[in-house]
Amino acid sequence: MNLKRYFPIYKKYPKLAYLDSSATALKPQVVVEAMTDYLSHYSANIHRGLYQMSEQASSAYDETRKLIAEFLGTKDEGEIVFTRGTTEGINLIARTWGETYIKPGDEIVTTQMEHHVNIVPWQVLANKTGAKLRFAKINDHYLISNDQWEQLINKKTKLVAITHESNVLGTINPIAEITAKIKAINPTCVVVVDGAQIVAHQPVNVVELGCDFYVFSGHKMYASTGVGVLWGKRELLEAMPTFMQGGAMIREVGWQETVYAPLPDKFEAGTMPIAEVISLGAAIRFMKSIGWKTIQEQEGKISALVQKRLGEIDGLKIFGPSDLANRGGVFSFAMEGVHAHDIAQILDETGVCVRAGHHCAMPLHGLLKVDSSTRVSVGMYSDEKDIEGLIVGLQQVKKIFYHG
Amino acid sequence: MDDLYRDLIIDHYQHPNHRGSLADGVSANEANLMCGDTLKIMVKMENGKITDAKFEGGGCAISIAAVDMLLDYVKGKRLSDVQKMSGTEIEKMLGVELTPSRKKCAYLGLEVIKKIGL
Ligand SMILES: Cc1ncc(COP(=O)(O)O)c(C=O)c1O
Numbered sequence: 001m002n003l004k005r006y007f008p009i010y011k012k013y014p015k016l017a018y019l020d021s022s023a024t025a026l027k028p029q030v031v032v033e034a035m036t037d038y039l040s041h042y043s044a045n046i047h048r049g050l051y052q053m054s055e056q057a058s059s060a061y062d063e064t065r066k067l068i069a070e071f072l073g074t075k076d077e078g079e080i081v082f083t084r085g086t087t088e089g090i091n092l093i094a095r096t097w098g099e100t101y102i103k104p105g106d107e108i109v110t111t112q113m114e115h116h117v118n119i120v121p122w123q124v125l126a127n128k129t130g131a132k133l134r135f136a137k138i139n140d141h142y143l144i145s146n147d148q149w150e151q152l153i154n155k156k157t158k159l160v161a162i163t164h165e166s167n168v169l170g171t172i173n174p175i176a177e178i179t180a181k182i183k184a185i186n187p188t189c190v191v192v193v194d195g196a197q198i199v200a201h202q203p204v205n206v207v208e209l210g211c212d213f214y215v216f217s218g219h220k221m222y223a224s225t226g227v228g229v230l231w232g233k234r235e236l237l238e239a240m241p242t243f244m245q246g247g248a249m250i251r252e253v254g255w256q257e258t259v260y261a262p263l264p265d266k267f268e269a270g271t272m273p274i275a276e277v278i279s280l281g282a283a284i285r286f287m288k289s290i291g292w293k294t295i296q297e298q299e300g301k302i303s304a305l306v307q308k309r310l311g312e313i314d315g316l317k318i319f320g321p322s323d324l325a326n327r328g329g330v331f332s333f334a335m336e337g338v339h340a341h342d343i344a345q346i347l348d349e350t351g352v353c354v355r356a357g358h359h360c361a362m363p364l365h366g367l368l369k370v371d372s373s374t375r376v377s378v379g380m381y382s383d384e385k386d387i388e389g390l391i392v393g394l395q396q397v398k399k400i401f402y403h404g
Numbered sequence: 405m406d407d408l409y410r411d412l413i414i415d416h417y418q419h420p421n422h423r424g425s426l427a428d429g430v431s432a433n434e435a436n437l438m439c440g441d442t443l444k445i446m447v448k449m450e451n452g453k454i455t456d457a458k459f460e461g462g463g464c465a466i467s468i469a470a471v472d473m474l475l476d477y478v479k480g481k482r483l484s485d486v487q488k489m490s491g492t493e494i495e496k497m498l499g500v501e502l503t504p505s506r507k508k509c510a511y512l513g514l515e516v517i518k519k520i521g522l
Contacts, residue, residue, distance in 0.1 A: 338465075339462070341509065400414060
């Protein structure tokens with residue numbers, strides 16, 4: 001199945017081998033068109049206009065919320081809050097729920113495989129509140145062992161923040177199992193899941209996961225930058241203070257006191273990124289039209305190929321689970337004696353786009369005992385030819401650096 | 405590309421003349437924020453002139469080759485003159501044109517040397 005034909009970038013660069021989808025996904029034509037249509041033909045502000053064009057914009061905006069609710073397996077649209085992205089979602093939780101409910105002596109737990117955004121806001125929160133920040137360790141298979149939760153979780157643990165899929169290791173954490181373990185020890189502990197890396201690649205059902213908050217970004221799932229989603233359990237969202245204050249999130253404003261709007265408006269202050277939200281709706285419709293079966297088959301096939309072909313290169317080490325059952329299509333690796341930047345640059349010359357660096361996970365790279373790694377990641381459009389290009393490029397790297 | 409990764413650069417990267425440390429001398433270090441690589445340069449001077457120079461730290465081929473070539477060049481020169489050098493001169497030494505992101509790698513050595521004695 002050639003899914004590249006849905007993505008206009010390949011018309012301009014037919015030979016492009018884009019292997020950086022975990023940084024951001026390419027955009028399909030229908031997403032570009034939905035955004036352009038709004039910007040060209042009905043670019044009114046939402047919710048406050050009584051004229052038709054504003055109603056049209058409002059209904060396109062609200063339609064995305066409905067699609068997201070369905071996408072995440074919740075019936076309550078009030079639990080879907082639009083944000084600027086994963087980063088804003090996590091910061092919102094830390095600043096509102098966190099600053100209200102975390103007390104001195106409490107414990108916050110995250111893991112060693114987190115993106116900086118799932119570490120730094122918790123550091124700040126811990127420092128502000130006098131709580132302690134603890135980390136679940138990764139084992140030799142790049143997984144978090146079950147015993148970690150038994151060791152770390154206790155009655156003082158107020159919040160656990162964990163990524164669903166690591167943007168470096170590709171590890172997929174079994175969230176439903178982990179949440180059940182955590183809640184068995186401490187039923188009131190709140191579980192925050194960073195879904196940034198997984199939502200484009202496999203179905204997610206927040207009810208089945210049993211977590212309390214789930215956040216992700218639109219741009220990694222074929223939508224525009226500038227929009228993301230925070231899902232939270234209604235009773236938690238209702239009990240939280242507001243994050244930003246301004247227009248649209250109020251019910252009644254007096255000189256001294258304000259009554260806030262109900263969910264989800266309470267957390268959507270000011271004019272939201274309307275075009276971007278509409279693009280997210282288009283992206284979900286697009287993914288539905290392709291179907292999970294096709295997406296997962298294609299990505300599964302290509303991930304297996306990446307793993308096999310990278311594994312055949314001498315001196316190359318993949319940092320991540322070897323069992324495809326425990327991982328997604330994100331492969332970070334190092335090559336003996338070659339810096340990641342040089343690898344990425346040589347690959348770029350052959351039209352292969354990969355990422356090099358610490359991928360916003362410096363502490364994790366410290367554990368891996370490297371300063372940086374090269375990362376290959378797949379999207380639904382990735383195909384055998386892209387991987388062929390990658391391998392040709394890596395052979396060029398070997399030729400230059402190993403003279404062989 | 406074959407130009408950028410020509411033999412001279414790979415040779416300096418794989419067999420640098422100046423990797424190591426000096427027991428006495430003055431030093432400075434700096435990180436490349438893009439990749440987190442840190443570089444330390446130590447120089448020994450007599451009468452204001454550099455008599456020996458070494459570097460420590462990791463980096464890509466471009467940054468290592470650039471610092472190694474720079475340290476070849478600085479021997480016998482006045483530190484104050486070296487600190488007046490520009491990035492263009494580094495590019496000339498490397499003999500290649502660099503993209504904006506690789507300029508950061510190539511100029512790292514020069515930036516570190518400029519910090520010495522400050
Ligand atoms: C696991 C993970 N969490 C969070 C983020 C941050 O996402 P954003 O920059 O879209 O807010 C990323 C993206 O790099 C990520 O990979």
